[in-house]
Amino acid sequence: MSQADGKPLKIQPLTQPLTTQPLTQPPAPASRRRQFLKTFTKDEQIDWGGSIAFFGVHLIGLCAIFTGISWAAVAMCLFMYYGRMFAITGIYHRYFSHRSYKTSRFFQFVMAFWGTSCGQQGPLWWAAHHRHHHKFSDTEEDIHSPGLRGLWWAHWGWVLCKRYAPTHEEAVKDLTKYPELKFLNKYHGLAPFLLAAGIFFFGSFLEHAAPALHTNGLQMISWGFFTSTTLLYHGTFCINSLAHVIGKKRFETGDQSKNSLILSLVTMGEGWHNNHHRYPYSERQGIYWWEVDMSHYILKFFSWFGLVWDIQLHPQEIFAEAKGLKTEAAV
Numbered sequence: 001m002s003q004a005d006g007k008p009l010k011i012q013p014l015t016q017p018l019t020t021q022p023l024t025q026p027p028a029p030a031s032r033r034r035q036f037l038k039t040f041t042k043d044e045q046i047d048w049g050g051s052i053a054f055f056g057v058h059l060i061g062l063c064a065i066f067t068g069i070s071w072a073a074v075a076m077c078l079f080m081y082y083g084r085m086f087a088i089t090g091i092y093h094r095y096f097s098h099r100s101y102k103t104s105r106f107f108q109f110v111m112a113f114w115g116t117s118c119g120q121q122g123p124l125w126w127a128a129h130h131r132h133h134h135k136f137s138d139t140e141e142d143i144h145s146p147g148l149r150g151l152w153w154a155h156w157g158w159v160l161c162k163r164y165a166p167t168h169e170e171a172v173k174d175l176t177k178y179p180e181l182k183f184l185n186k187y188h189g190l191a192p193f194l195l196a197a198g199i200f201f202f203g204s205f206l207e208h209a210a211p212a213l214h215t216n217g218l219q220m221i222s223w224g225f226f227t228s229t230t231l232l233y234h235g236t237f238c239i240n241s242l243a244h245v246i247g248k249k250r251f252e253t254g255d256q257s258k259n260s261l262i263l264s265l266v267t268m269g270e271g272w273h274n275n276h277h278r279y280p281y282s283e284r285q286g287i288y289w290w291e292v293d294m295s296h297y298i299l300k301f302f303s304w305f306g307l308v309w310d311i312q313l314h315p316q317e318i319f320a321e322a323k324g325l326k327t328e329a330a331v
């Protein structure tokens with residue numbers, strides 16, 4: 001099994017706080033709707049055609065109220081939410097965006113395929129945009145800064161714009177050399193389609209094989225795919241929006257990133273966002289044992305079986321810095 005070239009992304013640990021542009025305030029609230037529309041500049045109009053799938057998933061997800069509910073459907077919804085949240089956090093974010101651990105080329109492909117099942121475009125698109133966020137966090141260049149552009153824009157406004165639909169391959173040259181990743185990035189709709197079909201057939205099978213579960217294909221696909229995908233969108237988007245607004249700031253990172261336990265529980269560890277902005281090369285984002293980081297525990301579990309290796313962690317200087325800051329704060 002050949003090793004995927006896991007050269008870490010060159011993100012230097014910060015020794016000095018970044019100097020950033022002063023943050024400007026979001027526009028004055030004339031009305032909520034007008035304020036939201038103002039966040040779309042002329043070249044950032046909503047791409048209604050390109051957003052059909054996004055809105056369609058939300059609408060069909062709402063149809064779950066017509067298909068009834070069962071424990072089996074709710075269990076599938078939760079499994080598909082957390083199973084794919086790991087795909088976003090442990091795979092798209094910590095592997096493809098930051099290269100914070102290594103794996104084989106085969107498992108890299110398996111992970112990328114699972115990642116595309118989330119309906120959040122391909123791994124190259126996702127990683128390129130995320131690397132841009134780290135480079136320009138909360139400055140004018142940052143595409144989704146809630147401090148500069150407002151919460152709704154940072155949450156989902158920008159993902160609806162044609163302007164941000166292309167993949168900037170120059171930002172992910174370490175990934176574009178794998179044709180299989182380029183294929184998945186181009187045909188990112190394949191995995192969600194196969195997953196939705198699989199869930200539907202599984203529900204239809206259960207309807208006949210286990211009638212006591214009171215489920216069927218339609219109920220299973222609406223809860224297990226559409227509702228869970230809708231929740232997954234917003235769980236993920238919370239890191240672009242709320243993780244730069246709510247919580248506590250441990251490190252001076254020159255941006256607005258915060259640490260939040262609630263966001264970490266929703267996103268399997270991504271809520272330790274201020275820790276992450278301080279040292280993005282670490283796969284683990286909680287730095288203490290009580291900073292629950294489910295994605296890290298899963299990757300650690302994978303490492304026991306040799307599926308992943310060279311998991312990067314925070315260096316001692318980061319712990320010393322955190323301790324120093326705490327002491328200073330207590331004085």
Ligand SMILES: [Zn+2]
Nearest residue numbers: 133137257273
């Ligand atoms: Zn951030």
Ligand SMILES: [Zn+2]
Nearest residue numbers: 097130134280
């Ligand atoms: Zn990151």
